[in-house]
Amino acid sequence: MTRRMVSLALSTTLLASPLLAQVTTDAGTIDPEKIERFFNQPGYSPYAGRSFPTRPLWGEQHLHTSWSPDAFAGGTRVGPDDALRYAEGEEITSSTGQQVKLSRPYDWMVVADHSDALGIVASIYEGDPALLADPVLKRWHDGMQKGGESATAVVMEMITAQGEGKVPEAMTDPETQMDMWTNMTGIVESHNKPGQFTALIGYEWTSNYGGGNNLHRNVIYRDDKYFADQVRPLTTFDTEQPRELWDWMQAYEDKTGGRLLAIPHNGNLSNGLMFATETPDGNPIDTEWAESRARWEPLYEVTQSKGTSEQHPSLAPSDEFANFELWDKGNLNVVPKEPGMIEYEYARQALKRGLLLEDEFGTNPFKFGLVGSTDDHTGVSSAEENNFWGKFPASEPGPERSTGNAFDFEGRTVKDWQLGASGLTAVWAVENTRAAIWDAMKRKEVYGTTGPRIGLRFFGGWEFEEADALGRNPGTIGYGKGVPMGADLMPAPEGASAPNFLVAALKDPYSGNLDRIQIIKGWVDAEGEMQEKIFDVVWAGDRAPGEDGKLPPVGDTVDVENASFTNTIGAPELITVWTDPEFDPALDAFYYARVIEIPTPRWTAYDAAYFEESDFPEDTVMKVTERAYSSPIWYSAGE
Structure with missing residues (x-):
């Protein structure tokens, strides 16, 4: 499992200046083919000539x-x-x-x-x-x-x-x-x-x-x-x-x-x-x-x-x-x-x-x-x-x-x-x-959230590397090496064993930090039965999955009485490259990303704190774990 959490300076677009390592060879010299592939820039500016979406x-x-x-x-x-x-x-x-x-x-x-x-x-x-x-x-x-x-x-x-x-x-x-x-x-x-x-x-x-x-x-x-x-x-x-x-x-x-x-x-x-x-x-x-x-x-x-x-x-x-x-x-x-x-x-x-x-x-x-x-x-x-x-x-x-x-x-x-x-x-x-x-709606390059403006990039391909998660430009790398959310995976190149995915999320500055990113896979097995599995692919903190494979909860800082919380847990951004460890090239499948925030007060908690005379029942939900859902990426065994 690849697990990386990058906590560099925040970028509201997830597209800041590229790292030099991503356009250099192993010897450290500039690789013109990488520049052309990832940036297609006509000159010095890495943003000139860019024709893909740069912000949600x-x-x-x-x-x-x-x-x-x-x-x-x-x-x-x-x-x-x-x-x-x-x-x-x-x-x-x-x-x-x-x-x-x-x-x-x-x-x-x-x-x-x-x-x-x-x-x-x-x-x-x-x-x-x-x-x-x-x-x-x-x-x-x-x-x-x-x-x-x-x-x-x-x-x-x-x-x-x-x-x-x-x-x-x-x-x-x-x-x-x-x-x-x-x-x-x-x-x-x-x-x-x-x-x-x-x-x-x-x-x-x-x-x-x-x-x-x-x-x-x-x-x-x-x-x-x-x-x-x-x-x-x-x-x-x-x-x-x-x-x-x-x-x-x-x-x-x-x-x-x-x-x-x-x-x-x-x-x-x-x-x-x-x-x-x-x-x-x-x-x-x-x-x-x-x-x-x-x-x-x-x-x-x-x-x-x-x-x-x-x-x-x-x-x-x-x-x-x-x-x-x-x-x-x-x-x-x-x-x-x-x-x-x-x-x-x-x-x-x-x-x-x-x-x-x-x-x-x-x-x-x-x-x-x-x-x-x-x-x-x-x-x-x-x-x-x-x-x-x-x-x-x-x-x-x-x-x-x-x-x-x-x-x-x-x-x-x-x-x-x-x-x-x-x-x-x-x-x-x-x-x-x-x-x-x-x-963009027609090609499904869209995603939904439960309210917060969480930044989310999700790309699928066959050539993503761990180093791709170290940069500040997942959009540039994603379009250069793969396909975005809503698309079909390209046919596998010779020698590829499994698809991999570049996924990045950035917190809404008005909302809670991020708990984790999950990739949800669905497929139909060889017996014709529908299957699904959820993979925790990157998360905040030093947690590790338990014996049951489940990641422990991130924690909870919500003060319901005062309708407040602190961002002392979670991460402002998460990014990783993940490869499907159970891929079967003979079976059609889809993958989508789900980003989970840390717990925050629900609107009912804000109401109860503001309107002192409110009378919510005891079973009223007072906390919420906001989230974002990417559009899927599909794999076809016939491709």
């Missing part, structure tokens, strides 16, 4: 504003314009009248309001006579006007009606939908500042098939308003079948010449449907289905406020970090799960199953990268534990959220304290523009 661009691809019907009904009054100003770093007023600001601006954002009834609920609230002629809409109007529990009940009824296909016809007029869409794209366009801040056009297609089974997708445009305005966004009033969403995306591209991708989320709330081997209506998947899903859905949202769905502890009992911010009671309507459903809801299981399906169909439908976002419905994207603004206005900061319900369907509840302050997406794009960010 941080953003949010899943935020709802007052234009989403459930958000407005729940009291959200922050619209897309204010939400984008907030993302750019401005201070705004939340729906509960509180001032709120990010610790640091984002580089980009997608306002992903629901396409269903986009912007229409405000008209119901304001009392549009034509809409209030419908008795259901009149009741919703009255409930929203009353606010509080009455407004929350309206939100729950809206979600149920949408999931059951019983939304009043007055809300589904296509012309009204198109008018609202062109207004939305105009707002987004006004905030797009290439090179400074990117406002991507997008929306959420919100299939709750069968009554709350979450099959939601965020549709992300590479294009500007001119293209996006040519086709009305798809709604679940049109269809709840993902295959028909993909058909719509194909029709959009055929008509406009534009480009789209979709990002599924919350498989943990799909009650077994998100990664099933049958379509939602019960038909077996086929080659066309596999090819379509692989084409249109290159990413998966692995973490957000409604739970993290990397892996479930019941599916990986040896993974001590799997039990993290779980929402596993039921679907979006909290309809309880049945045995076997969890198997088809979590990302790691899907990545493994994708290898099996590739053998059957010739295409891996679950060959996705990993991202994170908040899915906040407040117009306020909040992924920081000490700056968390909840899911809906009812769960914005206040002593009452210690005992409040985030969701309540006929007594089936999820508590506010079970919301997670998660997550964010980092994109390795060559520039801060729509095209560059979208292209």
Whole structure:
């Protein structure tokens, strides 16, 4: 096992000046071939001529504003314009009248309001006579006007009606939908500042098939308003079948010449449907289905406020970090799960199953990268534990959220304290523009975190050496010798025995030190059984694995009562080269990196310290081990 921890001066890009040893021969003389290969520089400057991404661009691809019907009904009054100003770093007023600001601006954002009834609920609230002629809409109007529990009940009824296909016809007029869409794209366009801040056009297609089974997708445009305005966004009033969403995306591209991708989320709330081997209506998947899903859905949202769905502890009992911010009671309507459903809801299981399906169909439908976002419905994207603004206005900061319900369907509840302050997406794009960010998403050179802005590089190849972990330029070496996260390993050169990986992580200066980096491997064995294994590849301190192979905990400095911690344990950065010690060239596999922070206070601890009158239950989680998930790198035995 290679284990190196480098604690040199911090670099916010992980790309400082190269060490001389990396461009010299054994005799100590400059090797021109190494300079050309690693730097491709036209002269003295090692940065001139560099064409690869040099820093992660941080953003949010899943935020709802007052234009989403459930958000407005729940009291959200922050619209897309204010939400984008907030993302750019401005201070705004939340729906509960509180001032709120990010610790640091984002580089980009997608306002992903629901396409269903986009912007229409405000008209119901304001009392549009034509809409209030419908008795259901009149009741919703009255409930929203009353606010509080009455407004929350309206939100729950809206979600149920949408999931059951019983939304009043007055809300589904296509012309009204198109008018609202062109207004939305105009707002987004006004905030797009290439090179400074990117406002991507997008929306959420919100299939709750069968009554709350979450099959939601965020549709992300590479294009500007001119293209996006040519086709009305798809709604679940049109269809709840993902295959028909993909058909719509194909029709959009055929008509406009534009480009789209979709990002599924919350498989943990799909009650077994998100990664099933049958379509939602019960038909077996086929080659066309596999090819379509692989084409249109290159990413998966692995973490957000409604739970993290990397892996479930019941599916990986040896993974001590799997039990993290779980929402596993039921679907979006909290309809309880049945045995076997969890198997088809979590990302790691899907990545493994994708290898099996590739053998059957010739295409891996679950060959996705990993991202994170908040899915906040407040117009306020909040992924920081000490700056968390909840899911809906009812769960914005206040002593009452210690005992409040985030969701309540006929007594089936999820508590506010079970919301997670998660997550964010980092994109390795060559520039801060729509095209560059979208292209990075499409090639899966992205990663998700549970909130902190952890720097993460992950490269796979066959020629990395231990000395490559001693430098300050893992990006330069990684692109020179291998492939980045999201890619396929190149064919093995003659004489190579196993793939190796260069992985580097840098702490968020606003968050905790790093505990360890793990590489998670998944494969299908010779008997056709799905397998996985977690390798601790580099860690902080002088710990050593025990007899059981497990690395001891890093420690804990959290003072829950005062919502504080110290960075006296852990490391500010970690880097290593790791070679798979159990590689079998005959078996397909994937690898991804998981970076674990030291324990830090959860948002609930910050609440309890700030609001002295809060009354959290005894079983409330008060600590969190934040993390980052790289997109995988795949090995194909056929290559």
